[in-house]
Amino acid sequence: MLTVDFGRFPITPGERLLDLGCGGGRHAFEAYRRGARVIAADLDQGELPTVSGMFGAMELAGEATAPAAAVAVRCDGTRLPFCNGAFDKVIAAEILEHVPDDQRAMAEVARVLRPGGVAAVTVPAWLPERVCWALSDEYHEVPGGHVRIFTRAELVAKLSRAGLTVTGSHHAHGLHSAYWWLKCAVGVGNDDHPAVRNYHKLLVWDIMKRPALTRYAESALNPLVGKSLVVYATKASS
Numbered sequence: 001m002l003t004v005d006f007g008r009f010p011i012t013p014g015e016r017l018l019d020l021g022c023g024g025g026r027h028a029f030e031a032y033r034r035g036a037r038v039i040a041a042d043l044d045q046g047e048l049p050t051v052s053g054m055f056g057a058m059e060l061a062g063e064a065t066a067p068a069a070a071v072a073v074r075c076d077g078t079r080l081p082f083c084n085g086a087f088d089k090v091i092a093a094e095i096l097e098h099v100p101d102d103q104r105a106m107a108e109v110a111r112v113l114r115p116g117g118v119a120a121v122t123v124p125a126w127l128p129e130r131v132c133w134a135l136s137d138e139y140h141e142v143p144g145g146h147v148r149i150f151t152r153a154e155l156v157a158k159l160s161r162a163g164l165t166v167t168g169s170h171h172a173h174g175l176h177s178a179y180w181w182l183k184c185a186v187g188v189g190n191d192d193h194p195a196v197r198n199y200h201k202l203l204v205w206d207i208m209k210r211p212a213l214t215r216y217a218e219s220a221l222n223p224l225v226g227k228s229l230v231v232y233a234t235k236a237s238s
Contacts, residue, residue: 004120014067015088021095025051038070048072085114093122106162115238125229128177136184164233171226
């Protein structure tokens with residue numbers, strides 16, 4: 001399930017791309033498949049062997065061919081071990097809401113982007129996130145959990161201070177907000193609750209089959225209750 005729209009964030013084969021806070025690797029895999037030279041980075045060492053293994057499996061299956069390349073590394077998003085201008089593109093998906101010093105992380109994103117480079121940044125959207133926080137303390141009061149709720153204006157202002165200019169935005173995953181509201185209402189860890197279990201089956205079916213009805217429904221819901229806010233920003237050319 002991709003949050004970044006690669007139609008708005010096109011990849012040219014051979015481009016250098018950093019997926020910061022890669023998690024399970026969903027965006028890194030798509031960028032690799034499209035021919036990028038990918039570094040998938042995360043602070044959680046536990047995620048990285050699985051991501052590396054998938055990169056290897058994709059290569060063996062012929063899903064990614066030269067000049068594509070990929071590696072997974074552990075690093076801190078507020079102290080990136082890369083030189084200035086190292087990347088053509090940076091993705092930071094659903095990470096900044098976890099970082100106490102989010103402004104420093106955004107400054108690092110801007111630093112490692114080349115002049116004219118593009119970043120795709122996603123965070124939980126304000127309204128769906130506010131509902132989750134109201135329904136459940138457990139949802140966010142966990143180690144490594146969400147430490148803030150972004151408004152679009154705050155995110156744009158912080159990216160601007162970091163040296164990035166927002167060029168576009170949209171919301172994604174309108175069908176997913178209700179799933180998280182259900183989880184928050186019945187207990188975040190209560191995946192066996194019938195309502196949660198059945199809604200999850202619906203989401204999996206939608207992801208696998210992508211029927212026209214749910215695609216239309218999500219398109220209509222996204223501007224209202226899309227779970228994620230996605231912004232695209234550029235670094236000024238020098």
